[in-house]
Amino acid sequence: MITAETMMKDVFVDALRKEMEKDEKVVVLDADLAKCLGTNKLWGEYPDRTFDVGISEANMVSIAAGLSAYGFKPVVTTFAPFATRRCADQVMISLAYAKQNCLIVGTDPGICAELNGGTHMPLEDIGMLRSIPGIVIYEPTDAVELEAILPQVFAQKGVVYLRLHRKNPPLVYTEGERKFDLFKADVIKEGRDVTVVAEGIMVETALSAAKKLEEEGISCEVIANHTVKPLDAATIIASAKKTGAVVTCENHNAMGALRSAVCETLCENHPVPVRSVAVKEQFGEVGKVPYLRKALHLEEIDVINAIKSVIKAK
């Protein structure tokens, strides 16, 4: 059972263990950060199908490609910056271009890297990977959704990037509340005046901002967009047609990820005013999430201001 204390890393490792039990082709590769995610707990049960390649992420990704070419289903894990910008070419060529299967797990998205600071704070990872043809990019909203969607993630062919917060962000959902689909965005609050499309830890922020604005008579529709590629364009366009204005909220910089994907879709299909809450031309730094939200402008007040601004532009 998922509770407010449930760590997303435990949800992931438990699901991975089940997948390894079910399918002997699943192999797990780490690059000296297995103890952070907890994949080291699988070493005892599966000594032949778990590999810690040491601190060599590029090597890990290309080895995974070789294992995939041999019919295995590799899962590679490390911190998100090392799973992406450190080995972008290996993800592109060894995996995607070569049409291999691999689940890439990049942990500690954006400001969730907290005290590891700017070097470990991926604010560009989605932007880097989103231009790779065919890649699927999923970032869970909370532990309830993660547990529900993981079987779909494991069943996916090709390259999937799971951008995983290891900790326990506030629960947005209660278990059994809804059916989740990897490729469908979730309208979690209906509204009339503005559409707020959010991802990751920003979903809860967007929801709370929307509730505050209700008191001021502003009706916000909130969409939890867990899969930025392929984007569920239909849901976003339908909402934009209804409200006539969109705000995107993401734990990422403003280029290449949710804001870009939503703007690209709306520009081509149903142009409406858009504002974004995202990190803009800043690197990460050390701090706890509340400090980082303030320093990088990812607070509830930023969402509220963006909503008011976009409504004025309608």
Next chain:
Amino acid sequence: MNSEELKAFAKNIRVNIVNCIGSIGAGHVGGSLSIADLLAVLYGKHMNVDPKNPKMEGRDRLVCSKGHAGPAVYSVLAEKGFFDKAELLTLNKGGTNLPSHCDMNKTPGIDMTAGSLGQGLSCAVGLAIGSRLTKDNATIYAIVGDGETDEGQIWEAALYAGHQKLDNLIAFTDYNKCQLDGYTDTINGLDPLDKKWEAFNWDVIVVKDGNDVDEIDAAITKAKATKGKPHMIILNTVKGKGVSFIEAAVPANHSMPMPQDKCAVAISEIRGE
């Protein structure tokens, strides 16, 4: 194949390489010709592959990590009957199954996509682990360029293959001493290359004449008999081997023009006419 047959096979591969690259007028001819003898020995004697069933389970696999030597690998595959020789003349033409760099999704018999240097050896490590897990007794071969050996990822792969004692992995360095910008010694010297691989816990065999089919054959046979370590066979080769005007163009023969008249000269020389 016996020694004489391997030599004849290598000649045919060289003729194919010249025709293949000549069909588009220019290409990576130097580093393709330097590995023609190795490919002859691999496909003529050692590799368990089936041209009629390129995806055969349990087959031996080759990763041409120096992916730009695609024309050489295509030349041996065509000679073995994986596809029609006429297809060699489609190299790099729009829609071809034979791109300049090896692509496992386009060419029958290509086991791994390569081209971005340094990645193929890690892929071969993955294949070798896959074979070990599958218990199919396959041998995984990898060809690494000497210039490619500058890449850090080669040494990441080397370290882990040594750690894993992947004795089903036999890698070759095409040590022709040249890379695109010049001689390897002047760009980023590799020597002592054998000591480096030994230090990474590999079984190392240095082949004095890496264009001699008998020496290559003996080295592979010896490597297969040595257990407990991955194998690096360093082949001292000549870039452009077999065609004097291409050899003479060193170090500028990484990629060079191959107009039809030059191709005719090259083929005559290869055939000993």
